[in-house]
Amino acid sequence: MNSSAILLLNCPDHQGIITEVTKFITDYQGNIIYLDQYVDTIDKMLFMRIEWELDGFLIPRDKIKEYFSTLFSHRFQMEFNVYFSDVKPRMAIFVSKMSHCLYDLLARYKAGDWNVDIPCIISNHEDLRYVADQFDIPYYVWPVNKDHSNRKEVEKAEMELLRKENISFIVLARYMQIISDEMIKEYPRHIINIHHSFLPAFIGANPYRQAYERGVKIIGATCHYVTEELDAGPIIEQDVVRITHKDTPDSLRLKGRDLEKIVLSRGVTKHIERKILTYKNKTIIFG
Amino acid sequence: MNSSAILLLNCPDHQGIITEVTKFITDYQGNIIYLDQYVDTIDKMLFMRIEWELDGFLIPRDKIKEYFSTLFSHRFQMEFNVYFSDVKPRMAIFVSKMSHCLYDLLARYKAGDWNVDIPCIISNHEDLRYVADQFDIPYYVWPVNKDHSNRKEVEKAEMELLRKENISFIVLARYMQIISDEMIKEYPRHIINIHHSFLPAFIGANPYRQAYERGVKIIGATCHYVTEELDAGPIIEQDVVRITHKDTPDSLRLKGRDLEKIVLSRGVTKHIERKILTYKNKTIIFG
Amino acid sequence: MNSSAILLLNCPDHQGIITEVTKFITDYQGNIIYLDQYVDTIDKMLFMRIEWELDGFLIPRDKIKEYFSTLFSHRFQMEFNVYFSDVKPRMAIFVSKMSHCLYDLLARYKAGDWNVDIPCIISNHEDLRYVADQFDIPYYVWPVNKDHSNRKEVEKAEMELLRKENISFIVLARYMQIISDEMIKEYPRHIINIHHSFLPAFIGANPYRQAYERGVKIIGATCHYVTEELDAGPIIEQDVVRITHKDTPDSLRLKGRDLEKIVLSRGVTKHIERKILTYKNKTIIFG
């Protein structure tokens, strides 16, 4: 497969931007293989994803960003990112004690479903080392004290590892610790969490217990980017499953696990494919 | 079709209760045509619905309640209700300005789907009188002042009508007013509301606007019994529909309408069929 | 609201078509308010929907089709249609004996949800005249003999009415008769049917009975355009609902009704909004 460039942009909507951008790529002999755009008619914003083959494109790949910036960025108040399909993102996974999301992620990785590298798994517990071992992925444990007194040191060590491994984004696969603001700032819109409820219902701890107490007839799971405010970041994907009065907190936990792993993996897929734009506190997900 | 008796009961769970109750009915020549029970293993409570044909049953229908009370109620700390299939419940509908739920309810009623009478529709606006007229159902309007200063009088008039019409339960079909505690006390677990969100998310006003602001990927609707606390009563039924970043508050409103009417009508169906038991703040829904 | 032009096109995909078309509209001062396109990478076909305001557009509305044809149609082997938002399509409804879909369509129509006129309802039975009367819509009955011996005459009369009323598309709202090839040819991709199964499962008569016999755990409904082959036309919309072993053919029929009416109305909505393109035996549905 040929390498391609992926451009994700957003800017205030004006007539002609789509024409200009597609003309630019076509004029310099880029073969467009994907184009999708969306206009937010309330905020009057344009969002766009274009992908074109690098083969034969007259502008060298390391100049694309500069040219695009010069020609369009200021003129249209455009924010944009360029990615290349042959540059694999590097993903770190954080886990605590539950294996279902981790297995789901690693099974896809091992099957070659994703254009991604996973150089490390990080945890506050030893429990899931055997899973990492099964897949031959280095597993790092930094236990957090009960009083959280060593959290700063732990985060420092984690950050060093993330930098050393050149990690591009983080997946919290039922990681039961709060992420510090420092780490969030280092990875803005690049930390993906799975929350085991249909957000914004049941924020915080024990959502299945909360759902049981409230007597809902449907439970959900939510994949979102982590921001400073707990469980309040941009939502990437949600799904639900029907329950009945017969369900207990335990059976909800079991049913919820299937939701959690599928919803998380769908979100991670979209992120790896560069199909997510964030704007304000929301996501635009291209198809 | 023969008339039948429907018994809904709940009590602390003990071995043998199901045996005793079914034996009682069978011994006195009642032909059981429906039996479903559920044991809440956490609260150790038994919930049961039995329906049997009155034809040939040795205990006269007006004595069933007394006999059942004498033989089982005290002994098993049982709460129960007896209904008869040939006694149609009488349903009042409250509406404001939106017609979709009202049309859905009345279309089912007119098609003969429900064993129910609808002797009146009550509103705070004239807007939907034409719908009531289409179906030849009396339409009563008591406008509520903007400052709600006349709410007591309005409720008094409404209550008089409900009593005069011998109303057994109330359906709020997108009725945009708060129901007073007095009315709730008069119809405990007998006022059915449709809330246009996936409760407990987006309680209160403008849930579609709230959903839009939060950027959820799924919206819902919730049918529940009205209790003193706003949008917090026992949930009868919920359903959801998938949305995308392309949806605006207006398109959410449109998509939500289909959810609202179907979810409300499912809840009303279960109520009319006497298939709902409430316990604590939850519902047990028999199949 | 200003009037707008809606262009639906498909053609073999070539670089630059989107640019050319959007440039054409923008150059002549059309304000584009909607643009969506989709490239079928397997068949190498481009599908596109553009909507722009007529106000200020330099080409008179009655010349748009000609200009577009001259400039693009031959050059790009393009098939296209132009619609105007201020020209209401005229919809005929065919029914037999069941009211649920008819009520659902008419409730939306009466609430003003749709930019459509409904000048007539056509049936082979008197049963639903009362519904037409409730909504003050002329109701025409042509009974079909049991041996179908008068079907030609009936269709002729129906066709005359459709022409007289200048009907642009037909909705079969649980109409239990086969539509003749002549009528299909007169309204190609303009007759919308609701089939009460998840097609292509359970084609033909009694799909709920078939679903019951097969023991499926989910039932569905399918809205599709009618073609010469029974239940085999392009699918517009489908949806499903979960069932259990407790369901009987009768309860399936009841549950299915809610699906049928919602799925049919969703399909009709998309058709009225000019958001459907058909290609081969499939639909492209714009968002």
Add this chain to the structure above:
Amino acid sequence: MNSSAILLLNCPDHQGIITEVTKFITDYQGNIIYLDQYVDTIDKMLFMRIEWELDGFLIPRDKIKEYFSTLFSHRFQMEFNVYFSDVKPRMAIFVSKMSHCLYDLLARYKAGDWNVDIPCIISNHEDLRYVADQFDIPYYVWPVNKDHSNRKEVEKAEMELLRKENISFIVLARYMQIISDEMIKEYPRHIINIHHSFLPAFIGANPYRQAYERGVKIIGATCHYVTEELDAGPIIEQDVVRITHKDTPDSLRLKGRDLEKIVLSRGVTKHIERKILTYKNKTIIFG
């Protein structure tokens, strides 16, 4: 946890059977911890699942079957099976080349979600040996010739292994070979398959290609027991996911995988929990 006995029965429905059976267990001091029954009012059949604690039950476990047979079986034309919660079923997995279902099954097994043993994985290809190795489960390969000339020998070898390992049921985790009638007879209603379509739509090969060609808007997966007729056995579980015109056969395959693995695992869970009764060509699934 205490051991319990699980009784699954079906018989023609008569008044009093539930009373008799529950009384029998209670009289001999069995503590009932689960009771669910269902009456098929069309076929007039009763289906029942009862579970009671063995601790304190007066009839020895190896006599339960005999007593039950003597007291009820002939009298009520009852078919029944007794299982014990402390007897783990032994499950064999058959695979070909795709890993997603296998990983899903083994991740649950390894996490201890299931009361089951998995002593062997059987395949016609070497491809998935690495997965078996990751989980330390013996992996047996018997390649089938292209002309299927050695199928009899292969099946003979497989049957020997199944007997040697005392296998109680078989899971076909995307095993792309036909199972012989001999094996089906040896494991009646005990071979669980996942078919990658919403049966009975798209029976046979390449269902995703078929779904693509037909232009459906929803795809599904079906977990069913294998019978002599291809893809026609009793359905245990189904689920669906929404697709659009943008989906290709490849993207359907990807989306389908998540369905397949979840639907298969749900079916296997119900089988392991002894919550499935089959009757005619259908399943009764207890909650």
